[in-house]
Amino acid sequence: MIPETLICIVEDEIDLAQLVDDYLSANGYRTIQFQRGDDADLWLQSNRPDLILLDLMLPGIDGLQICKNQQHRHSTPIIMMTAKVEEIDRLLGLELGADDYICKPFSPREVVARVKAVLRRSAQQANPQVENDNAVILDEQSQIVSVFANNIELTTIEFKLFALLYAQPGRIFSREYILDNIYQDYRVVSDRTVDSHIKKLRKKLIVPDQQHELIRSVYGSGYKYEAP
Template sequence: MSATVLIVEDEPKLAELLRDYLQHAGYEASILDSGPPVAQWVREHDPDLILLDLMLPGKDGMEICKEIRTFSSVPIIMVTARVEEIDRLLGLELGADDYICKPFSPREVVARVRAVLRRSGGNTTYTEQGLALDESRMQATLHGKDIALTAVEFKLLQIMAANPGRIFSRDQLMDRIYSDERIVSDRTIDSHIKKLRRKIASVVPDEELIRSVYGVGYKYEVAEKE
């Protein structure tokens, strides 16, 4: 069965062009041209991915993304002509999976859709040393206790927990989190790690899962119980 993509775009020609390219690539594609009906449409049709324009009539993409994340972990690619870094970071904090900046080529969009769907396709739950990560719901639990994470924090924890003991440099983490090669400072990763550690500590204050390796980066490690 083909993956379904919801295109939320108020420029009719652009929306139709994207739909044509996606359908030619083998996807099913639907179009909405305003913000208010999006959340209900997602509830009713459960798409595999959403291409969500930032500037929409009635309700902007940031609001829609935040609303959808209250009930769904469907991958969301934000489409925007506003390239300010604060908008990008805010979008990811709200749960967006990727960005595409206008102007773009339709082929680029298809490639990004394919990449995001491939990354999110597993949607599996796995447990490692008391940690359970449910990608389909973006939910993390440690020893049965919920850890409320943003999308970026979840991805950072998922990457490191899947490779316990491996040291990741800041650049490696940035490359995996921000796939569009945007310029993001080291401090951005440090900030996300700091918040992730704080949230883990609020659940299990006696365990330090994310460890700093001075001058190198970070690793996920659980100390052996004596």
């Protein structure tokens, strides 16, 4: 971790924001707090933190709007904090750009762990050499995926599905989002169809050491790609 790493905490519950702030500070991060969404959004227009911890329900403007606004500014990693479980699928969608979410009530230790994980993924995306020298490569023309120089042929649907996950390592995609964006007529397929294609992909995309799964399931949420 770089000592200068700045975390922006946007949370209207002052005690909760301070608790998270204390734990992050104890782990060497610099922090800045906002209790209002409009104040945070104004600050973000001219400042660029390394990560944003963003509450969903805020006075001024809500977290969803801040997330949308931030998409047009910088690719800053965002972890959404919410007590509204029904919003999770939306939070994880590409249209909002959230990198992760955490449900209230939560442990501040869990927040620190999520922050570290998201920052690590962000650093890997900024420096492709970290991702094992392009160990996994997609060839769109041939619909072939190369895993450590081992070429693997995929069906059209399998390739589209893997390409979606591969484009954003670590991001969790809900089954609903996959259905809406991969299948031409999602009305004739179901969650089980997605699960079936994921199962086939896992069998084909074997990492040589057998200890790393390229596609991981996140219980109750969906699937994500993790680079070797």
